[in-house]
Amino acid sequence: MLEVAPQLLGRYLVRTSDEGCIVLRLTEVEAYAGEADPGSHAFRGLTRRNASMFGPPGHAYVYFIYGMWFSLNLVCGAEGHASGVLLRAGEVITGAGLARARRPKARKDAELAKGPARLATALDVDKSLNGTDLCGVDESAPLRVLTGEPVQQKQVRSGPRTGVGGAGSVHPWRYWADGDPTVSPYRPHQPRRRQSSLDSDGPKV
DNA sequence: CCTGCGATCTTCT
DNA sequence: GAAGATCGCAGGA
Numbered sequence: 001m002l003e004v005a006p007q008l009l010g011r012y013l014v015r016t017s018d019e020g021c022i023v024l025r026l027t028e029v030e031a032y033a034g035e036a037d038p039g040s041h042a043f044r045g046l047t048r049r050n051a052s053m054f055g056p057p058g059h060a061y062v063y064f065i066y067g068m069w070f071s072l073n074l075v076c077g078a079e080g081h082a083s084g085v086l087l088r089a090g091e092v093i094t095g096a097g098l099a100r101a102r103r104p105k106a107r108k109d110a111e112l113a114k115g116p117a118r119l120a121t122a123l124d125v126d127k128s129l130n131g132t133d134l135c136g137v138d139e140s141a142p143l144r145v146l147t148g149e150p151v152q153q154k155q156v157r158s159g160p161r162t163g164v165g166g167a168g169s170v171h172p173w174r175y176w177a178d179g180d181p182t183v184s185p186y187r188p189h190q191p192r193r194r195q196s197s198l199d200s201d202g203p204k205v
Numbered sequence: 206c207c208t209g210c211g212a213t214c215t216t217c218t
Numbered sequence: 219g220a221a222g223a224t225c226g227c228a229g230g231a
Contacts, residue, residue: 041223047216065224069225163222
């Protein structure tokens with residue numbers, strides 16, 4: 001949540017699988033503050049998809065979005081409170097070769113995990129990791145959050161959350177490391193255009 | 206460099 | 219039926 005989110009910048013996210021190991025230094029995160037936050041998946045209460053957000057802190061909330069992509073959150077609220085931090089971007093410290101094999105279209109190493117879905121793709125994060133403990137005692141867990149070299153407070157910038165509109169956009173709950181090339185570009189909220197002309201006057205023949 | 210748009214799961218109306 | 223915590227491609231400058 002809000003106290004925790006900026007402190008995650010600079011921490012290491014370690015993904016271990018039989019393919020190898022990737023260490024990611026977090027450079028961009030977004031806080032989601034539970035049932036009272038209109039931008040949060042938990043705003044309308046518990047569903048099957050967001051259930052792990054209501055679980056114990058330190059665990060993963062992985063969700064599927066836009067029919068194609070996964071995104072990874074760290075649950076931060078006490079059990080039942082549904083707060084979380086979306087891990088949006090990071091710098092690949094080790095394992096760039098493996099990350100590139102999973103993201104062959106990245107033009108530069110800085111793009112390997114530049115954005116939530118890219119981060120999940122580079123680290124091979126999918127729903128099988130939903131609800132798993134990222135901070136527990138099991139050091140062999142496939143996904144872990146570890147203490148790294150923290151980003152200095154004065155290097156932390158904040159602003160509105162990406163793609164969050166309406167009442168949820170008033171809070172500057174996106175945090176990033178100033179000047180870091182792995183931070184994703186900011187995109188304001190834009191409702192998708194209606195596809196009206198296709199079926200407005202009957203089925204096509 | 207930039208802009209527009211298609212991909213199609215999950216949830217809510 | 220519609221929108222969403224997005225990305226990559228096509229096309230133009």
